Amino acid sequence: MGDCVSLDLSCDQALNQTCNCLFGDRNYIHMMKANLDALETAMQELREKRDDIARKVSIEEDKGLEQLAQVKGWRSRVESIDSQVSDLLKSRETETKRLCLFRYFSKNCISSCKYGKDVSKKLIEVKELLSKGIFEELAEKKLAAKVEKEDIQKTIATINNKFEDEFEVVIWVVVSKDLQYKGIQDQILRRLCADKDWEKKTEKEKKKLIGNNLGRKKFVLLLDDLWSEVDLNKIGVPRPTQENGSKIVFTTRSKEVCSDMEADDKLQIDCLPANEAWELFRSIVGEDTLKLHQDIPRLAKQICEKCYGLPLALNVIGKAMSCKENVHEWHYAFDVLSTSSHEFPDMEEKILSVLKFSYDGLKEEKVKSCFLYCSLFPEDYEITKEELIEYWIGEGFIKGKRDEDGSNNKGHVIIGSLVRAHLLMECEEHFKPAVKMHDVLREMALWIGSISGKEEEKQCVKSGVKLSRIPDDIN
Incomplete structure (x- = not known):
């Protein structure tokens, strides 16, 4: 008798679950096709929003800003669910062919019910990501960008902020001492092309691609750290004219390079005045460190003076001192800089x-x-x-x-x-x-x-x- 009752309860539970699957609020089989259509539409909308945000983030990063962690996390979850939905939709045709009797039943109820449930679950997740994909800000300033901006306004962040409304595209290329035309072309094409098809092209083909692309745009090209003349024609960069309104800006330590490049305007960048040098040094060291001992601010100003307004020295020495919590370390640092400065940490290397x-x-x-x-x-x-x-x-x-x-x-x-x-x-x-x-x-x-x-x-x-x-x- 007991066994009979137990069997009856198991049958009831199985019947209830089957009925709920077929006729209940979660009718996964009957709603399968509608949910699949809704999932496909919602996923496409989510992809478009992801791509729009990716483009905006790229623009912000070009300005020297850093992507917010919540934006990065959202984009990562979208990538993950995109892959899951794609795998789910691969079985769409097989599962929908099993439906019968006005899609209320299936030739394999267990399989169809499970598949319909997965579709419904993913639809909810996609809609949730869509609703959370609204951000007031996508990126924020980072310390490196701030330091570089103070560093005589010589960085891509400054260039973008100043020219983004005036020019269609702003390109920043680090040339360095070992001049390689291929490397310059590659940096330009990374900025111009969304895909990576250009990587397979020859130097001559890259030259043509750059010329065709920039020839239709009003651009500003910043060549940073030139040590010798750069042949723009060899790279494929069209010459700026009054008609096209484009500009080429370069930084160099040599006045001879200015002459070789036939620069129209020359601006000599001097070291920072004492007050600006101190503001930069203080921001790098950090207020918390300066407050650790009453003598540290005085020593910090003395060490800052040893940098002589050179942003490179202010940056390197400021970072080294930002973690010094003992006043004796500050006294020692000042003594080293006053006598054998090359022995100061990172002085030789950086x-x-x-x-x-x-x-x-x-x-x-x-x-x-x-x-x-x-x-x-x-x-x-x-x-x-x-x-x-x-x-x-x-x-x-x-x-x-x-x-x-x-x-x-x-x-x-x-x-x-x-x-x-x-x-x-x-x-x-x-x-x-x-x-x-x-x-x-x-x-x-x-x-x-x-x-x-x-x-x-x-x-x-x-x-x-x-x-x-x-x-x-x-x-």
């Missing part, structure tokens, strides 16, 4: 080695020797050009006698080369033409001189340590 590119760009060894010689003068020392040339002749860097016009002219040519490379700055000493060296560049020159001096047994310089005897590390 500051001196970067500045050394300008030194490496000097074509003649005697010009390099003349530059290194200038580091032997005290900080901020202004030396007249005539006096400096006499020293160079005396050291044998320039052949000839002091009163010979040829030797004197050669000296002025070398000074001109160093000024155009921004390794020396022109000034006046008692109304006479003079030059001086930026303090950070002087540190770089002393660093180079010390390294090469040890290797070649020529010279070894220790700056600002008030030597009273020969150092132990000099044999």
Whole structure:
């Protein structure tokens, strides 16, 4: 008797579930086709919204902004459900063919009921993602973008913000010292083309593609960090004219490159003034760190002064000090920067080695020797050009006698080369033409001189340590 009752209950439960599947509120079989149509429509709408947001995010990222985490998460969930829906729709034809009796029944009720339930579930998920795909903001400023913007407004974020309304497309290309035309073409095409078909093309085909694309647009092209002339025709970039309204902007450390590129307008970027340098340094270090000890703000200002307004130094040294919580670490950092700055963390790798590119760009060894010689003068020392040339002749860097016009002219040519490379700055000493060296560049020159001096047994310089005897590390 007990077994009979148990069997009756099991049959009732099975019957109830079957009836609910066929006739209840969740009639997965009867509603299957309608839900499939609705799912296909909703999924297409979701894909279009995803693509629209992706394009907007790309524009924001070009401005130096960073995609919000909630936007990134939403896009990831859309990609996941897109794949799931695609797999589900592959069985559409098979499952709908099983339906019969006005789609109230199926030739395989269990399979159709399960499939219909999955379709209904995915439809709800897609609609939920559609409703959540409305964002007031897609991206936000990130620290790197802020630092770069302060860094003499020389980044893609600044360029986009200034020109996005005036130009159809803004392109930023990092050229660097090792000039490769293929690399420049690739960076331009990544900005211009949504697909990656161009990757299979030859350099000549890429040139034609760039020309056809930019020829129809009003564009601005920023070539960052030029060390030599770039042949725009070889890349495929059409020349800007008053008619097309396009512009080409480039940054370089060499005035000679400006001449080679036939620049119409030249703007020299100077180091930051003291107040702006401090604001940048303070923002990188962080207010929380500055508040850890009453002496840290004073030490921070002293360390900031050791950067001499150079954004590269402010950025690197500021990041290094942002995690220093002990006031003794700040005292030590100031002492190192005051005596042996090349020993400061990241100084050699991220500051001196970067500045050394300008030194490496000097074509003649005697010009390099003349530059290194200038580091032997005290900080901020202004030396007249005539006096400096006499020293160079005396050291044998320039052949000839002091009163010979040829030797004197050669000296002025070398000074001109160093000024155009921004390794020396022109000034006046008692109304006479003079030059001086930026303090950070002087540190770089002393660093180079010390390294090469040890290797070649020529010279070894220790700056600002008030030597009273020969150092132990000099044999």
